[in-house]
Amino acid sequence: MGTSYCASSQQPQATACNGSGMSKSNNVYKDAYNRCLRLLDETRSLPSEPELGTLLGVSRTTVRTILARMEETGLIAWNKRAKTVLREPRPDDFFPEEETDTLAEIIERSFMRRLLAGGAEAGMQINELELAREIGVGTTSVREFLIRFSRFGLIEKRRNSHWVLKGFTRAFALELTEIREMFELRSAAAFAALPQDSAVWTDLDRLEDEHRLLASEIATRFNEFSELDERLHRLIHRASHNRFIVDFYDVIAMIFHYHYQWNKAQERERNEVAIGEHLAYISALKSRDLGKVDAACRKHLKSARQTLLTSIPESRPPLKP
Amino acid sequence: MGTSYCASSQQPQATACNGSGMSKSNNVYKDAYNRCLRLLDETRSLPSEPELGTLLGVSRTTVRTILARMEETGLIAWNKRAKTVLREPRPDDFFPEEETDTLAEIIERSFMRRLLAGGAEAGMQINELELAREIGVGTTSVREFLIRFSRFGLIEKRRNSHWVLKGFTRAFALELTEIREMFELRSAAAFAALPQDSAVWTDLDRLEDEHRLLASEIATRFNEFSELDERLHRLIHRASHNRFIVDFYDVIAMIFHYHYQWNKAQERERNEVAIGEHLAYISALKSRDLGKVDAACRKHLKSARQTLLTSIPESRPPLKP
DNA sequence: AAACTGTTTTTTCACGATAAAAGACATTAT
DNA sequence: ATAATGTCTTTTATCGTGAAAAAACAGTTT
Missing domain, CATH: 1.10.10.10 (Winged helix-like DNA-binding domain superfamily/Winged helix DNA-binding domain)
Known part of the structure; x- marks a missing residue:
């Protein structure tokens, strides 16, 4: 059986909430x-x-x-x-x-730090009680976090027993991007087919301006790209008018959020390239030519996948019991 | 503001657990x-x-x-x-x-009964405390249920406040089936491309036999179809080797499960038709001819969507505040 | 009368506590 | 030596409780 997920914890983690039995932070x-x-x-x-x-x-x-x-x-x-x-x-x-953070945010950060800090092999067990103690919060909050988090596909529950870490592996990234590409291609097509008087076109214009501005100041502001990235893709996904597609972007956003924090290698160059792709994508959308949209979308998604994949170390095979 | 979801509750709901402060059922x-x-x-x-x-x-x-x-x-x-x-x-x-049911099952059944019993308009508020009291369980269990349930896309949380019922509407059914069709077409293609020595082909043969058997005894066993339906579709989805696709079948299964209980109109006829479509679908898969697979899959999914749609009453527009 | 402030009630959020269930360890039998 | 049983420890599932926050109600002010 896999080793415990938190067993190998480093520093005795400063407790997030003041130690005493306080009920709810304000x-x-x-x-x-x-x-x-x-x-x-x-x-x-x-x-x-x-x-x-x-x-x-x-x-x-x-x-x-x-x-x-x-x-x-x-x-x-x-x-x-x-x-x-x-x-x-x-x-x-x-x-x-x-002191202004939600408990959920505190737990998520704590959890993700460990997950990305290495040593988190696929197959490891996640222990609610231990996690709760180390973060300094109640078990209920940890349980609820894990339930919410489970939709990201990185952990899985064993009935009446522990959670199992599935690991931030190459397979995960591939499965994630497969769905992303399916959804975004469809959303982009729906976007291009939106009537000229739809409000999205002005939103798109604004985003285009912001992209140009950022491109011109890329040397100093390159780390502001990830926020812009999310806004553009969310706008496009919303055109699908499908809650499952829109909601799935939460999974992508979460992964990319932590991925950006994790992998700073060539950040400036990567973002510069991505801005260029975005601008091409935007102008394709504005042309409302489905062929062009499809091509620009594919190109950008391909390089996004590549970026994600290169940041994931080749996974060792899971331990045998 | 929407009316409360549980306010109009009928019978004073027999409490699921024995009243006293018992901690955990065995x-x-x-x-x-x-x-x-x-x-x-x-x-x-x-x-x-x-x-x-x-x-x-x-x-x-x-x-x-x-x-x-x-x-x-x-x-x-x-x-x-x-x-x-x-x-x-x-x-x-x-x-x-x-006495052998999980608390989660009890809560889910109770919740779904209300949802389908009518009078559950989109926009209504869901009150954790009231739900918990009426089912006779603690609030924590209800909260956890709602969090898990939220991935089905039928409810949504307002930060630091109540849940909102989005309603089992036509729009919901259309969004659900859109994803389902996307995922299943892809899975079916992946299935057909599986090597001849894969274990799935024997699973498929077994399912085919069971379908034939059920078809021959359809007059008496028509209500056993839904279980067979789920097994076939899950087998196909698994061929995608994508956790998001596989997991999404939980949403479909949940909806169809309650839909079957809800809409008994022409159940026998519907299932008889579906068995026929399944057999055609299975033989298309066995032919490993992608064109045939695509056609058979599309045909079946189209009629499945139709069945689901006809069972949903035309939704009134949501109340304005 | 509409919109605001003052007050009270409900609901959500989070905790510690406890029984059920799982898991680990020690001992004994094949 | 392996695999079972007997015993003890840890973890999960669930509840009741209380503070934070929301919502409802009642009374004022413009």
């Missing part, structure tokens, strides 16, 4: 508070509570907690409707970044 | 015990504990619990290695069927 509040601070720079007085709620994407309850604290720290004067800004926020008004 | 033991009883008919003495474990798919701990009870009820004499059968199991030796 990261929603802290994150919204920080974002609200940035709003303070721009105005002399804040809008109504419901309006702030929609602006920040939180409930009014959280808005009021934010306002209460801002009043306490002398940032604003708050009396019913009047929320007057008293002073500019200072750096130490902000909550530390790491 | 359904694994009960189910394995029942299956072990059936084994008793065939032999005069039981094999070793580890062997029984693999046979029943449970740990030795559970095996020993089973043996202890069998000794207690006078079914066997148990002394170390000697496990002699003393009498045949009687009907009342078995645990009741409903």
Whole structure:
């Protein structure tokens, strides 16, 4: 049987949450508070509570907690409707970044770090309890994370027993890209067939501009490409009007996200090439010529697959028991 | 805002688990015990504990619990290695069927019953707490179920808030079948290209025989088709050697499973037609002629889609807030 | 009357605790 | 020496609980 996944853990992992039996972190509040601070720079007085709620994407309850604290720290004067800004926020008004993360994000990062840090052979067991202890969170959160994560195809559950790591292998990358290519070719064709007055064309124009801008400043901003990449591909996938295709992009995005972090070799060159391919792809879409779209899409996908594959070390065969 | 999904619940739902604060049901033991009883008919003495474990798919701990009870009820004499059968199991030796179900199964059934029982409009909210109370289980189990269930594309989560029902609509069926057709055409082509000595060909022969047998007894056994259907399609999908394609069949299987239960109209006729299509599909695969395979596959998938679509009532447009 | 604020109730999220089940270790029988 | 049994430990599955956050309700202000 495979060795345990976490057994060989390095440093005694700083626990993510303060050790004591705390029930739920208030990261929603802290994150919204920080974002609200940035709003303070721009105005002399804040809008109504419901309006702030929609602006920040939180409930009014959280808005009021934010306002209460801002009043306490002398940032604003708050009396019913009047929320007057008293002073500019200072750096130490902000909550530390790491306190604004979701538990799910913390667990995912922790998990992926181990996965990519090597030594994570296919076939290894994943131990919920051990993972939970090492990250410093409850088992329930880890379980829920693993269930959500399982759709990425990297882990698998044994009934009433442990999870098994399937490994970030060459086979995985090939299976992933096979589906990606199937879906994206279809989406791109659907995109090109969209009526001229569809809103996507202006979105595409905007993305094209951003690509050109990035291309011109590639020397300094090359690491901003991955975000642009995701936006373009998501726009195209959405044209399929198929939830399974759209949702599958989550798998791709996740893999590429960590892949970008992992493999920095020739990042600048790779991204430069990809921007060029994107621009060709975009102009093919704008031409609405299905043949051109197909060709440009294929070309880009092929090089994307190549990039992914070269970053995966040739996998050793799984251990025999 | 949509109305709550469970608000309009009918009968005060008999609680699935005994009311009191019990932690975990021993359904694994009960189910394995029942299956072990059936084994008793065939032999005069039981094999070793580890062997029984693999046979029943449970740990030795559970095996020993089973043996202890069998000794207690006078079914066997148990002394170390000697496990002699003393009498045949009687009907009342078995645990009741409903006590052998997984919590996940109980929740899924309960949830799907409501979903299909009508009155479940798209846009409705799903309330974890209410669902948990009505089924008579903890919130954690419901949460985990919903997370797992979300990959079927029928529900969606609002961050830090409720789930939203997307509804079993025509659009859903079309999106599902679009992917299914893409995946199955590809898998079928891969299947036909498999080498002659692959084990799948004997599996296919066996399935063909079972289809013929079922066809000849269709008048009485028509409801056994759905199981055969799933086995054939899963065999074909597996030829893709792509985990995402193989896993996607879970979505299809789930939908068709409940669809079969829901829509009994012309069941016999539908299944008779489908068996015919399957036999044609199988012989096309055996011919290994890609053109024929493609045609037979398309034909069957088209009628499968038709069947699914006709069972879905024309959806009203979602309520505006 | 519409939109806002103040207050109360519900629901979600996350934890620790506990029984069921799995797994590991020690011992004994073939 | 191998493979079983007997015993002990660890892990998983599930619940109840309580704080964070959302949502509902009630009362004000414009």
